[in-house]
Amino acid sequence: xxxxxxxxxxxxxxxxxxxxxxxxxxxxxxxxxxxxxxxxxxxxxxxxxxxxxxxxxxxxxxxxxxxxxxxxxxxxxxxxxxxxxxxxxxxxxxxxxxxxxxxxxxxxxxxxxxxxxxxxxxxxxxxxxxxxxxxxxxxxxxxxxxxxxxxxxxxxxxxxxxxxxxxxxxxxxxxxxxxxxxxxxxxxxxxxxxxxxxxxxxxxxxxxxxxxxxxxxxxxxxxxxxxxxxxxxxxxxxxxxxxxxxxxxxxxxxxxxxxxxxxxxxxxxxxxxxxxxxxxxxxxxxxxxxxxxxxxxxxxxxxxxxxxxxxxxxxxxxxxxxxxxxxxxxxxxxxxxxxxxxxxxxxxxxxxxxxxxxxxxxxxxxxxxxxxxxxxxxxxxxxxxxxxxxxxxxxxxxxxxxxxxxxxxxxxxxxxxxxxxxxxxxxxxxxxxxxxxxxxxxxxxxxxxxxxxxxxxxxxxxxxxxxxxxxxxxxxxxxxxxxxxxxxxxxxxxxxxxxxxxxxxxxxxxxxxxxxxxxxxxxxxxxxxxxxxxxxxxxxxxxxxxxxxxxxxxxxxxxxxxxxxxxxxxxxxxxxxxxxxxxxxxxxxxxxxxxxxxxxxxxxxxxxxxxxxxxxxxxxxxxxxxxxxxxxxxxxxxxxxxxxxxxxxxxxxxxxxxxxxxxxxxxxxxxxxxxxxxxxxxxxxxxxxxxxxxxxxxxxxxxxxxxxxxxxxxxxxxxxxxxxxxxxxxxxxxxxx
Numbered sequence: 001x002x003x004x005x006x007x008x009x010x011x012x013x014x015x016x017x018x019x020x021x022x023x024x025x026x027x028x029x030x031x032x033x034x035x036x037x038x039x040x041x042x043x044x045x046x047x048x049x050x051x052x053x054x055x056x057x058x059x060x061x062x063x064x065x066x067x068x069x070x071x072x073x074x075x076x077x078x079x080x081x082x083x084x085x086x087x088x089x090x091x092x093x094x095x096x097x098x099x100x101x102x103x104x105x106x107x108x109x110x111x112x113x114x115x116x117x118x119x120x121x122x123x124x125x126x127x128x129x130x131x132x133x134x135x136x137x138x139x140x141x142x143x144x145x146x147x148x149x150x151x152x153x154x155x156x157x158x159x160x161x162x163x164x165x166x167x168x169x170x171x172x173x174x175x176x177x178x179x180x181x182x183x184x185x186x187x188x189x190x191x192x193x194x195x196x197x198x199x200x201x202x203x204x205x206x207x208x209x210x211x212x213x214x215x216x217x218x219x220x221x222x223x224x225x226x227x228x229x230x231x232x233x234x235x236x237x238x239x240x241x242x243x244x245x246x247x248x249x250x251x252x253x254x255x256x257x258x259x260x261x262x263x264x265x266x267x268x269x270x271x272x273x274x275x276x277x278x279x280x281x282x283x284x285x286x287x288x289x290x291x292x293x294x295x296x297x298x299x300x301x302x303x304x305x306x307x308x309x310x311x312x313x314x315x316x317x318x319x320x321x322x323x324x325x326x327x328x329x330x331x332x333x334x335x336x337x338x339x340x341x342x343x344x345x346x347x348x349x350x351x352x353x354x355x356x357x358x359x360x361x362x363x364x365x366x367x368x369x370x371x372x373x374x375x376x377x378x379x380x381x382x383x384x385x386x387x388x389x390x391x392x393x394x395x396x397x398x399x400x401x402x403x404x405x406x407x408x409x410x411x412x413x414x415x416x417x418x419x420x421x422x423x424x425x426x427x428x429x430x431x432x433x434x435x436x437x438x439x440x441x442x443x444x445x446x447x448x449x450x451x452x453x454x455x456x457x458x459x460x461x462x463x464x465x466x467x468x469x470x471x472x473x474x475x476x477x478x479x480x481x482x483x484x485x486x487x488x489x490x491x492x493x494x495x496x497x498x499x500x501x502x503x504x505x506x507x508x509x510x511x512x513x514x515x516x517x518x519x520x521x522x523x524x525x526x527x528x529x530x531x532x533x534x535x536x537x538x539x540x541x542x543x544x545x546x547x548x549x550x551x552x553x554x555x556x557x558x559x560x561x562x563x564x565x566x567x568x569x570x571x572x573x574x575x576x577x578x579x580x581x582x583x584x585x586x587x588x589x590x591x592x593x594x595x596x597x598x599x600x601x602x603x604x605x606x607x608x609x610x611x612x613x614x615x616x617x618x619x620x621x622x623x624x625x626x627x628x629x630x631x632x633x634x635x636x637x638x639x640x641x642x643x644x645x646x647x648x649x650x651x652x653x654x655x656x657x658x659x660x661x662x663x664x665x666x667x668x669x670x671x672x673x674x675x676x677x678x679x680x681x682x683x684x685x686x687x688x689x690x691x692x693x694x695x696x697x698x699x700x701x702x703x704x705x706x707x708x709x710x711x712x713x714x715x716x717x718x719x720x721x722x723x724x725x726x727x728x729x730x731x732x733x734x735x736x737x
Contacts, residue, residue, distance in 0.1 A: 187214035187239055187263040191598060194218045194247060194302055195270035197225050200505055200562070203591035204268050205229055209238040211595065216264055217242045247271065247298035248289075253305045261309040266598055269504040269547070271298055273536070284534070291536040299504070299543030303550040306502060312551045313498050318428075320390045320493035323381065324373060324463075326355040331373055334359075335464070337366025344369045346485075357465070358486035367469035367481070371489075373462050383457035386494035387601055388430040394488035395419020399479040400467050402429055404452065407461040412437045413452040416471065418479070419487065428495055431457075432602060432635050435472060443470050453600075454628045463492070497601035500555040502547055503594050508560045508609040510541040511579035514652040519660055526582055530670045535657025542654040544607070548640065555603040559590045560611040572613035572621040575633045578648045583611030589625060596630035605639040607651075 191208050195201040196217035208215045209232045219225040222242040233240040243260055245253060253260065273294050276286040285291070324331055327350050336359070337344045346359025346369040357371045383389075389402060398419060405412045413434035417427050436449030449455075469481045513529050514537075516522050522530055529537065547554050563584040573589060574581065593610055597603035612618065623629050638646045662670070 185239055185241060187216060187241055189265045190214035190216050190241075190263045191266050191268060192216040192218060192261070192264040193268045193270065194298075195272065196242075197221070197228055198270055198272055200272075200587045200590055201268075201270040202228060203587045204270060204594050205240070206232045207588075207591045207595050209233060209240060210235070211237065213238045214263065215240050216260075218245045218247075218260070220244065220246055247301050248293055250301040250304060253301055254308065257305055257309050260305065266500065267302070267306055267502045268594055268598070269299060269302055269502060269543075270594075271295060271302075271543075273534070291534045291539040294539075295506075295536065296539040296542045296546070300546040303502075303546040303552075306552055307550045310501055310552055313501070313553045318495070318497055320495050321386075323383075323389075323492050323494050325353070326350065326489055326491065327353045333372055333374060335370040335372045337362075337368050340366050342366035342368075346371070354488055354490050356486065356488045358484075360484045361467060361469065361482055363469050363481055368466055369468075369485070370464050370466040371487075372464035375462055376460060380458075381460040383431075383460055383494060385496070386431075386457075387453070387497040388428055388432075388495040389415075389463075390491075390493040390495045391417070391427045391429070392424070392490040392493075393419060393427065394424050394490070395421060396482075396486050397421035398467060398482045398485050398487070399477055400465055400487065403464045403466060404434065404457075405461045405463070406455065406457065407459040408456065411439065411446075411449060411455070412442070414466075414472075424490075430495070430497070430601075432600075432631065443468075444473050451628055451632070453631065465489070498553055498604065499599065499601050500597055500604050501552040502550070502554045503597045503603075504544065504547050504554065504556045505590060505594065506540045506544055506556060506558050507537065508558045508579060508582065508611075510537040510544070510558065511607075511652060513537040514541050514655060515649070519658070522658070527670050527673050527675055531662070531667065532657065538655060538657040545654040548651075553604045555597040555605075556607040557590065557593050557597065558607065558609040559585045560609060561585070562587055562590070570620055570622045570624055572615065572618040572624045573633070574611050574613045575637065576609045576611075577607065577637060577643065577646075579609055581609055581611060583614065585611050592625035593630060596627055597634070599627065600631050600634060602631055602634040603637075605641065606634065606637045607640055608637050 191213050193201055193205050193208070193215060196205050196215075197219050201217075205215050205217055206229070209229070215229075215238055217225045217229060217240060219242060222244045225242040229240055245256070245260060247253070271294050273285050273291045274287060274289040275283060278284050278286075285293075326332070332348055332355060334346045334348060334357070336342065336346055342365025343362040344360065344366065346357060348371070349356045349358075355371075359369050361367060361369055383404070389404070391402070396419060399416060400419065401414045401416045403412055403414050413431075413436050415429040415434045417429060419425060419427075431453040432451065434452040436446045436452065438444045438446045465487070467482060467485050467487075469477055471477055509526065509528050512525065513522070513532060516525065516529070522532075532538070544556055547556065558579070560581065560583040563586055565584070565586075567586045567588055571589070573585070573593070574583070575593075589612070590610065613621075638648070640651060644650055
């Protein structure tokens with residue numbers, strides 16, 4: 001019966017599904033559709049052809065409409081439509097809107113069933129019987145052709161969209177935790193990592209994601225990359241996309257440069273040759289990915305790609321913004337030693353937006369004069385977006401100090417600067433170089449304070465400039481204490497400094513190898529230099545040269561022997577320059593150095609070697625890989641262009657590997673070197689040849705290396721731990737079982 005409630009209900013559900021169909025099921029990447037969608041160019045051509053055919057067909061059949069839902073042809077001029085109900089004349093979209101409105105309306109219970117029944121009736125009542133259709137009619141044929149073409153066009157559009165969303169392996173897409181292709185996302189201020197699927201690259205990607213940075217993982221196999229980082233990407237923080245590229249194919253890289261570098265602001269290069277078993281059973285590079293092909297040609301191609309898409313650094317990149325107006329009424333005041341019984345005195349004159357501060361310092365008493373801004377209480381002053389302060393002054397040859405005071409506890413930091421008499425100078429004072437002062441004693445250093453570069457600078461209380469008879473900690477001013485002074489200040493600005501655009505991970509020993517000119521010199525060096533398998537040290541050094549020559553700002557990290565020992569143990573790190581050290585370091589520690597370099601201008605233009613410190617108290621230094629510690633170590637390094645000023649050798653020119661090879665006997669001599677034997681014993685399965693006779697670090701127990709501890713030692717360790725736990729339980733009143 002047409003009034004049967006159950007049938008009416010079923011009919012309503014069928015109609016609702018017809019108008020509001022459920023979302024299409026997600027399609028796994030390994031389905032046949034993935035292979036079809038790979039042919040994106042074919043899909044687009046099919047779409048274009050279908051669209052053109054559809055336009056022609058619709059023009060020829062302008063008097064006909066295909067009802068795709070009921071698969072019927074409706075002649076708009078036919079009188080059959082006059083017999084249908086009024087709602088049937090509406091389009092499917094209009095009827096859907098009515099149905100949706102009815103669902104949302106507060107009268108849903110009254111009108112929705114009626115609307116749905118009328119809608120269902122209009123869909124199921126034929127307007128034209130199939131037997132009435134004359135398929136010999138040209139218009140009918142044209143309309144049928146239009147319908148078929150529309151279906152093909154829709155399929156082509158679907159394939160093209162599928163390819164864009166990753167169903168066809170689009171390397172710009174991401175994979176969800178279920179392995180199902182997710183919607184394409186856009187990254188911002190991303191770090192692009194070449195060599196992302198290598199052991200060091202993996203550590204870098206995981207660390208970047210955990211710190212909230214967006215990451216673009218460049219890889220030959222994007223599926224492998226997505227699987228490797230699925231857990232890290234799902235954990236939150238930064239967003240991850242994978243983009244397919246082959247660093248040995250420059251033409252393809254340049255052709256797709258806009259796509260590859262979209263959203264990428266900095267690059268990490270952590271490439272290395274791929275080794276495996278050869279057909280003859282030996283061990284060596286596979287797929288032609290030799291050190292020359294990867295470490296030199298691949299890195300050179302990356303340098304060309306980056307050089308063609310990233311802005312080259314210039315003086316304009318060091319930007320500044322005025323912080324305070326020198327002529328602003330009531331902003332500046334003097335504060336001299338008269339506040340503590342002294343006799344020094346200074347005054348201010350302002351003319352043409354330039355503040356002239358002058359006076360005399362009398363050493364008896366306090367011995368200082370100060371120029372200070374009034375408290376920024378009513379005008380929030382933040383320096384978080386800057387790396388330092390720039391002063392533009394007309395000096396008098398005296399030495400002054402700038403103070404920045406933070407409102408949090410009024411922690412103060414000072415930076416001395418010298419002036420030249422009669423010269424206008426721009427003086428840049430980096431926050432990394434400011435000295436923290438004690439709150440209770442204005443002249444003494446607070447060694448426990450957070451460095452200004454790492455402190456929260458969002459609320460600055462005041463700034464001042466002081467001329468004093470003291471430097472720090474009671475030491476005298478290293479220049480003559482002025483009886484009279486005059487300093488004209490034109491501007492006080494916030495300073496922004498550029499960070500490295502490219503951070504490259506290579507290897508220690510590649511520079512020292514380049515300095516050796518004959519076989520005898522190499523024979524006297526460490527084993528890795530003697531062996532230099534496949535010329536890897538020469539090719540890595542040539543890769544460094546390509547990055548330095550790119551014109552981009554860079555940092556080059558040269559880890560010593562990479563170790564998997566004690567990876568969960570914290571160690572102090574040694575950073576050195578000149579390529580004279582050897583030792584060991586874990587890939588996690590290398591990643592922490594890379595992450596630190598990306599965030600600070602202090603690493604720009606610098607090359608350094610890194611290892612775990614060999615000091616006996618180096619174990620357990622949990623602050624060793626924190627950003628403040630790493631930044632201070634970067635600060636102590638010199639740029640490559642200033643190495644000669646620090647007594648370091650100027651970088652040697654790159655050269656090809658030596659033509660003379662080691663004989664089998666010479667190779668065996670090197671491989672039997674105690675340093676090599678010891679390293680292989682520590683790193684079983686490792687192919688790298690280190691240059692140390694003993695482990696850089698060993699965790700000791702009872703005077704023996706932890707690695708050599710016996711089962712009885714392990715049992716004793718467990719018993720010691722249980723004894724301690726029992727003692728603790730007793731001390732807090734917990735019953736010990």
